[in-house]
Amino acid sequence: MTVPRAHASSPAEIARPTHDPRTEPKAVRIVLITLAIGFLSIFVVLPLVIVFAQAFAKGIGAYLVALADAEALAAIRLTLFVAATSVGLNLLFGLVAAWAIAKFDFGGKTLLITLIDLPFSVSPVISGLVFVLLFGAQGFFGPWLQAHHLQVLFAFPGIALATTFVTFPFVARALIPLMQEQGTQEEEAAISLGASGLQTFFRVTLPNIKWGVLYGVLLCNARAMGEFGAVSVVSGHVRGETNTMPLLVEILYNEYQFVAAFAIASLLAMLALITLIAKTVLDRHLDEGAPRGH
Amino acid sequence: MAIEVKNLVKSFGTFKALDGVDLRVADGELLALLGPSGSGKTTLLRIIAGLEWPDSGELHFDGENALSRGARERHVGFVFQHYALFRHMTVFENIAFGLRVQPRKLRKSEAEIRKKVKELLDLVQLDWLADRYPNQLSGGQRQRIALARALAIEPRILLLDEPFGALDAKVRKELRQWLRSLHNEIHVTSIFVTHDQEEALEVAHRVVVMDKGRIEQVGSPGDVYDSPASAFVHSFIGESIMLPVEVKGSAVHLNGRPLDLVVDGVEAGASTLFVRRHDMLIGPAGESPLQGAVTHVRSFGPVQRAEIVLHESATTIEIDAPRDRDLRVGEAIGLRPRRYRIFAG
Numbered sequence: 001m002t003v004p005r006a007h008a009s010s011p012a013e014i015a016r017p018t019h020d021p022r023t024e025p026k027a028v029r030i031v032l033i034t035l036a037i038g039f040l041s042i043f044v045v046l047p048l049v050i051v052f053a054q055a056f057a058k059g060i061g062a063y064l065v066a067l068a069d070a071e072a073l074a075a076i077r078l079t080l081f082v083a084a085t086s087v088g089l090n091l092l093f094g095l096v097a098a099w100a101i102a103k104f105d106f107g108g109k110t111l112l113i114t115l116i117d118l119p120f121s122v123s124p125v126i127s128g129l130v131f132v133l134l135f136g137a138q139g140f141f142g143p144w145l146q147a148h149h150l151q152v153l154f155a156f157p158g159i160a161l162a163t164t165f166v167t168f169p170f171v172a173r174a175l176i177p178l179m180q181e182q183g184t185q186e187e188e189a190a191i192s193l194g195a196s197g198l199q200t201f202f203r204v205t206l207p208n209i210k211w212g213v214l215y216g217v218l219l220c221n222a223r224a225m226g227e228f229g230a231v232s233v234v235s236g237h238v239r240g241e242t243n244t245m246p247l248l249v250e251i252l253y254n255e256y257q258f259v260a261a262f263a264i265a266s267l268l269a270m271l272a273l274i275t276l277i278a279k280t281v282l283d284r285h286l287d288e289g290a291p292r293g294h
Numbered sequence: 295m296a297i298e299v300k301n302l303v304k305s306f307g308t309f310k311a312l313d314g315v316d317l318r319v320a321d322g323e324l325l326a327l328l329g330p331s332g333s334g335k336t337t338l339l340r341i342i343a344g345l346e347w348p349d350s351g352e353l354h355f356d357g358e359n360a361l362s363r364g365a366r367e368r369h370v371g372f373v374f375q376h377y378a379l380f381r382h383m384t385v386f387e388n389i390a391f392g393l394r395v396q397p398r399k400l401r402k403s404e405a406e407i408r409k410k411v412k413e414l415l416d417l418v419q420l421d422w423l424a425d426r427y428p429n430q431l432s433g434g435q436r437q438r439i440a441l442a443r444a445l446a447i448e449p450r451i452l453l454l455d456e457p458f459g460a461l462d463a464k465v466r467k468e469l470r471q472w473l474r475s476l477h478n479e480i481h482v483t484s485i486f487v488t489h490d491q492e493e494a495l496e497v498a499h500r501v502v503v504m505d506k507g508r509i510e511q512v513g514s515p516g517d518v519y520d521s522p523a524s525a526f527v528h529s530f531i532g533e534s535i536m537l538p539v540e541v542k543g544s545a546v547h548l549n550g551r552p553l554d555l556v557v558d559g560v561e562a563g564a565s566t567l568f569v570r571r572h573d574m575l576i577g578p579a580g581e582s583p584l585q586g587a588v589t590h591v592r593s594f595g596p597v598q599r600a601e602i603v604l605h606e607s608a609t610t611i612e613i614d615a616p617r618d619r620d621l622r623v624g625e626a627i628g629l630r631p632r633r634y635r636i637f638a639g
Contacts, residue, residue: 185378188345189440191365192372193392193447203395207382 051269054262066260067267074240075248075264081156082231082244083224086164090220094171095213099205101172102179103187113176119168128162128233135161154236159244162230167220174216178209178286211285218282222275226268295356295450295483296321297342302351304337304507311337312348313507319485321356324477326498327487330530334507335487339453342485343372355450368451371444371482375456377436379428385439386424389414392447414442417476434465438472445480454486458493466490470497491531495519503527525637528568535574535611537567537604539636546636548606554583560636569631572597574613576621582628586611591621602627 023029056063066072097116101109119127134140135152145152152158186208190200206213228246235242243251245264252261297319304312312334319325327335340346342353344365353360360368379388389411393402402410415421418438428436437457444452457473458466474497477484488494494501495515503510503518503526511523522528529536540547541562546555548567555567579585589610590601597614600621604611613629615621 185374185376186380188365189372189374189378189380189443190391190395192343192345192368192370193395193443194366194369195391195395196366199395203391204380 048269048273051262051265054258055266057262058259062259063263063266066257066263069260071240071243071248072260072264075243075245076267078156078159078241078243079225079245082160082163083221085160086167086224087217087221089164090168090171091213091217093168094175094216094220097172098175098179098209099201102176102182103184103205116169116172119166124162124166124227124229125233127165128230131158131162131165131230131234153234154238154242156242158234159231159242162234163224163227166227166230167223170220170223171213171216174219175209175212178212179205182208211282215279215282215286218275218278222271225271297451297483297485298352298354298357299338299342300352300354302338302341302348302353304334304341304346304348310507312341312351315351315504315507315509317502317509317512319483321483322481323483324474324497324499325485326494326501327485327504328489328491328494328501328531329504330489332506333504335489335502335504336455338504339455339485339487342451343370343453344368345372369447369449371447371449371452373437373440373444373452373454373457375459377428377433377440377460379436379440379443381428383427384424385415385420385426385428385431386411388428388439389443389446391443410446414446417445417479418442432465433461434469437461437469441476445482449482452482452484454484456487456489459488459490466493473497495531503530505530520633522568522635525566525568525639528635528637533571533612535567535569535571535613537569537607537609537611539565539567541565541636541638548584548604551606553606555631555634555636557636561638563638565636565638567631567634567636569634571599571612571614573631573633574611575630575632576613576615576619577628577630579626579628582630584629584631586627586629588621588623588625588627591623593617602629604629 024032055066097112100106101113132139132153135145135158136142137146139153141152152161186204187200190204195203225244226246227244228250231244232247232250235244235247237243237247237251239251245268249261249264249268252258252264297317299315299317302312302315303310315334315338317338327338329335337346341348342360344360344363347361355368380391383391390407393407393410396402411424412421415424418441420435420438420442423431423435423439428439431439437460441454441457454473458469461469470493473486486497495518498515500512501515501518502512505526511518511527513521513523518527519532522531528534537548539553541557541560543562544557546553546557546565546567585605586602587605588600589603592599596617598617598619598621600613600615601610602613603609621627
C-alpha cells in the first residue's frame with residue numbers, strides 16, 4: 001500500500017516535511033538495522049561459520065575420515081535410534097494429550113496442561129538426575145532392575161527415557177492451540193453422521209491437524225538429537241556405546257580433536273538448518289489451513 | 295418420527311439452560327424453537343441430537359427412550375450454524391461421509407454411494423460443486439451442502455441450529471423459502487432453532503417460544519402473534535406498545551386515570567397493557583380511552599408511523615396508521631386499542 005503523495009508536490013505546499021512521514025528518520029533506521037544485523041551475526045551466523053570452518057580446517061579428507069570413525073558412526077546411530085524412539089513415543093502421547101485437552105472438558109485439565117509443560121521449566125540436568133534416582137543402583141527401581149538383570153541407566157533405555165522426557169511438550173504444544181481453534185463441531189458432525197470415535201479421529205481430526213503434527217515432530221526431533229544435559233547425566237559416556245552426537249562432540253573437543261569435534265557438530269548444525277527450512281514451509285501450510293489438492 | 299420431551303432439566307454450572315421443558319413434536323412436523331440467546335433453545339436441540347445430555351428428564355422417539363442411545367445411534371441429521379463441513383474433503387466426500395462410515399454389513403457399494411450423493415446434490419441444486427472444497431463455497435452454498443450431508447443418512451429427524459444465522463439478509467430469505475419447500479418434498483420431522491421471529495413465523499408449522507430455559511408458548515405462527523400467552527411472548531414477537539397500568543377490580547388505570555377498557559381475568563395490581571402498533575386506532579380527541587398529540591410522522595410502505603405523546607402518562611409511543619389518515623405534527627388525537635392484552639407485572 002502506498003500513501004498518495006500527489007498533494008505533497010503541489011505548489012501551494014508550505015511546510016515540507018523533513019523526512020518521509022511513513023517511517024523513522026534515516027539515522028534511527030541505520031542504527032536499528034545495524035544493531036539487528038550485528039546481533040544476528042554474532043549469535044547466529046558467526047557460530048555457524050566457525051563450526052563449518054573448523055570442520056573443514058584440514059580439508060575435506062580429514063572431515064570425512066573423522067565422520068567415518070567407528071565412534072562417530074556409533075554416536076550417529078545411537079542418536080538416530082534415540083530420536084526415533086522419543087519422537088515416536090511423544091507423537092503418540094502428544095496426540096492423545098492434545099486430543100483430550102482440546103476436545104473434552106474434565107476436571108484437572110489445567111493441571112494436566114501445566115504438567116505437560118514441566119519438562120520445559122526444569123533444567124535438563126535435573127531431569128537426568130531424576131532418572132538416576134529412579135533407575136540407579138541405589139534408586140527406587142534399582143534393586144528390582146538388578147534382580148532381573150535389566151540395564152536402564154548408562155544404556156539405551158535410560159538415554160531414550162531422558163530424551164523422551166525432555167522433548168515431551170513439543171508435539172502436544174504444537175497441537176493444543178490448533179485443535180482448540182478448530183473446535184469440536186466437525187467431530188460432532190461426524191458422530192451425528194454415524195462415525196465411531198476412531199473413525200472420527202482418523203477421518204476428521206487427524207487430517208485437520210496433520211501439518212501441526214509434522215511441525216511438532218520436527219521440533220521434537222531437532223531437540224531430541226541435540227539434547228545434551230539430561231543425556232549426559234544418564235549416559236555414562238561409554239565410548240562407542242552410550243555416547244550420542246552431542247556428547248561425543250564434547251569428548252572430542254576436550255581431547256583437542258577439533259576437526260573431529262566440529263565435523264560431528266557440523267552434522268548437528270545441518271540438522272538445525274534443515275529443521276529451520278522445513279519449519280518455514282510448515283508455517284506456511286499452517287497459516288493457510290489445510291492445502292487444497294488441485 | 296414423533297418426539298416427546300418430558301421435564302428436561304440441564305444446567306451448565308450455575309446457569310440453568312433448561313428448566314423443566316415439555317414438548318411433543320408430531321411426525322413430519324416442521325417446528326421452530328424461537329427465543330433470545332440464552333433461552334435454552336440450542337441446548338434443547340443438542341439434547342435431542344445426543345450431543346448434550348440432560349441432568350434429568352425424558353426423551354422419546356416414537357415412544358422409545360432416546361437417552362439410552364448415543365448421538366451415533368440416534369439417526370438424527372444435524373445442521374450446524376457454522377456448517378461444520380469437513381474442510382479437508384470435497385463437497386462430494388462431505389456428503390458421502392455418513393454413508394462411508396457405516397458398518398461394513400450395512401455399507402452401500404461405491405456405485406450406490408455415488409448415486410445417492412448425486413441425488414442429494416441435485417436436491418440442493420448444487421451438483422456442479424461436487425469437486426470443490428468447503429472454503430471455495432459461499433455461505434449459502436455451504437449451508438445447503440451441510441443439509442445434503444445431514445440428509446445422506448436418511449435421518450429420522452432433522453435438526454437445524456440457527457441454519458441461516460451466519461448468512462446475509464437476502465440469502466437468508468431465499469434459503470428460508472427453499473427449506474420450507476424442501477420439507478414439503480421430504481417430510482422428515484424437522485426442528486430448527488432461530489432467534490429471528492420472521493424466520494420462525496414464515497417457515498414453521500408451529501412455533502415454540504422459549505425464554506430462560508422454559509417454554510412460554512407453543513402454537514401456530516398466527517397463535518403466537520395474535521394471541522400471545524405471556525407478556526414475554528407479546529413483547530418478543532412483533533412490535534408492541536407497552537404501557538404500565540394498574541388493575542383495580544374491573545377497571546384499568548393509567549397514571550391514576552381510569553381507561554375505558556375491559557379487564558379479563560387479570561389479578562389486581564401493577565400490570566402492563568400490550569397493544570400492537572397497527573391495533574391502536576386513531577379517534578376523535580376527547581372521546582377515546584387515550585389522549586395524545588402527534589410529535590412526528592414518517593411515511594413509508596403501506597403505513598405511516600406516528601410518534602405520539604400520551605397525555606395520561608407523558609410517554610411517547612409509536613403507532614402505525616393507514617396512509618389515508620392525514621396526520622399533522624402537533625395535532626391532538628384520541629387513541630383506542632382495537633385489540634389489546636393485559637398481563638400482570
